[in-house]
Amino acid sequence: MKEITVDYKPGLFSAADPIAQQAGSMIDPFGRAVTYLRVSVTDRCDFRCTYCMAENMTFLPKKDLLTLEELDRLCSAFIAKGVRKLRLTGGEPLVRKNIMFLIRSLSRHLQSGALEELTLTTNGSQLARYATELAEAGVKRINVSLDTLDKEKFHTVTRWGDLDRVLDGIDAALAAGIKIKINAVALKGFNEAEIPQLLRFAHARAMDLTLIETMPMGEIDEDRTDQYLPLSRVRQTLSEQFTLTDLDYKTGGPARYVKVEETGGKLGFITPMTHNFCESCNRVRLTCTGTLYMCLGQDDAADLRTALRASDDNAYLSTVIDEAITRKPKGHDFIIDRTSQRPAVARHMSVTGG
Ligand SMILES: Nc1nc2c(ncn2[C@@H]2O[C@H](COP(=O)(O)OP(=O)(O)OP(=O)(O)O)[C@@H](O)[C@H]2O)c(=O)[nH]1
Ligand SMILES: C[S@@+](CC[C@H](N)C(=O)[O-])C[C@H]1O[C@@H](n2cnc3c(N)ncnc32)[C@H](O)[C@@H]1O
Ligand code: SF4
Numbered sequence: 001m002k003e004i005t006v007d008y009k010p011g012l013f014s015a016a017d018p019i020a021q022q023a024g025s026m027i028d029p030f031g032r033a034v035t036y037l038r039v040s041v042t043d044r045c046d047f048r049c050t051y052c053m054a055e056n057m058t059f060l061p062k063k064d065l066l067t068l069e070e071l072d073r074l075c076s077a078f079i080a081k082g083v084r085k086l087r088l089t090g091g092e093p094l095v096r097k098n099i100m101f102l103i104r105s106l107s108r109h110l111q112s113g114a115l116e117e118l119t120l121t122t123n124g125s126q127l128a129r130y131a132t133e134l135a136e137a138g139v140k141r142i143n144v145s146l147d148t149l150d151k152e153k154f155h156t157v158t159r160w161g162d163l164d165r166v167l168d169g170i171d172a173a174l175a176a177g178i179k180i181k182i183n184a185v186a187l188k189g190f191n192e193a194e195i196p197q198l199l200r201f202a203h204a205r206a207m208d209l210t211l212i213e214t215m216p217m218g219e220i221d222e223d224r225t226d227q228y229l230p231l232s233r234v235r236q237t238l239s240e241q242f243t244l245t246d247l248d249y250k251t252g253g254p255a256r257y258v259k260v261e262e263t264g265g266k267l268g269f270i271t272p273m274t275h276n277f278c279e280s281c282n283r284v285r286l287t288c289t290g291t292l293y294m295c296l297g298q299d300d301a302a303d304l305r306t307a308l309r310a311s312d313d314n315a316y317l318s319t320v321i322d323e324a325i326t327r328k329p330k331g332h333d334f335i336i337d338r339t340s341q342r343p344a345v346a347r348h349m350s351v352t353g354g
């Protein structure tokens with residue numbers, strides 16, 4: 001982690017940008033406004049998905065985690081600086097103890113109008129328990145990760161997961177009035193042939209489906225080459241069965257959407273490997289220890305925990321965030337190629353929550 005020197009000059013990188021002139025905006029060196037914060041509230045999870053975690057993970061000691069009050073203070077500081085969309089991730093966000101305390105507390109920013117969306121990305125295992133409370137707290141839309149509808153394959157890819165629990169969770173969230181988008185990582189030779197079935201499953205329940213290219217994160221020996229499936233290939237195959245019409249629909253996330261005419265639903269493609277979307281990046285990531293990553297695919301980070309604990313006043317914290325934003329890189333350097341000498345990003349996806 002780089003040491004931070006606070007030498008921030010407001011407007012230094014953004015004087016020409018009209019958005020920058022709005023009070024509180026965070027503009028990076030490439031003129032991109034940071035309006036989306038993803039917060040990994042825990043590094044722990046009740047699954048061990050093969051593309052995300054190692055089989056034997058060592059988790060952070062609980063004493064190293066920010067408290068829920070501290071996470072609230074950090075999120076609120078970002079909202080004061082222009083964040084309009086906040087997504088809780090993990091690890092699995094719903095396994096963090098008392099998570100509803102944080103969600104209920106953050107929902108005040110929805111009520112005040114400062115925040116447009118408070119949402120989460122979840123593996124769905126705890127949704128049956130939390131769906132009603134989430135809806136009551138103002139969560140209108142969530143993303144649920146689901147790579148296969150085959151019980152045994154589900155257990156294989158998640159190592160620990162139970163498909164029926166997730167399906168029950170999805171039903172409970174839909175019944176509570178929460179909109180769902182299904183996220184599926186496209187995995188070569190694993191769920192490739194099943195994508196039409198996933199599509200029909202999602203669209204029959206008025207859920208969008210987003211496919212994701214696997215990214216090379218994790219230990220150096222956790223090579224993703226065997227799992228990687230370019231979505232250009234998936235789209236080509238799907239277009240032999242379905243009529244796909246490009247849409248201009250935007251969520252603030254990285255997916256590009258098409259309408260599937262036969263099912264009437266939306267299908268999104270998240271293509272960090274084949275069609276990099278970094279030029280429109282609007283997001284940064286906060287971990288449960290208060291580390292701020294300016295890019296999912298880079299190691300540079302800022303220590304916000306120290307800044308947070310240095311003073312009860314947010315002024316110093318705000319200058320540290322501003323300085324970090326000046327270091328937001330242009331994009332990632334992911335390469336999936338076993339012959340490449342370039343290492344993958346060494347942290348697991350669960351640290352930054354995808
Ligand atoms: N390379 C890269 N991948 C990202 C980024 N944001 C999201 N992803 C990938 O997309 C996946 C799905 O993200 P979600 O957690 O569903 O969030 P989202 O795509 O912003 O969700 P929506 O608000 O529904 O658009 C993540 O798990 C990552 O794998 C990003 O900034 N860079
Ligand atoms: C890290 S998980 C955290 C939230 C929650 N546990 C879940 O699974 O939805 C967030 C997202 O990251 C995705 N993901 C994990 N590892 C990935 C990888 N190597 N490449 C692409 N996406 C990945 C997962 O499929 C999931 O949709
Ligand atoms: S993708 Fe989500 S559910 Fe799967 S191991 Fe990672 S954090 Fe857990």
Ligand code: SF4
Nearest residue numbers: 278281295296331332
């Ligand atoms: S890889 Fe980095 S720069 Fe590109 S979209 Fe993701 S966070 Fe933004």
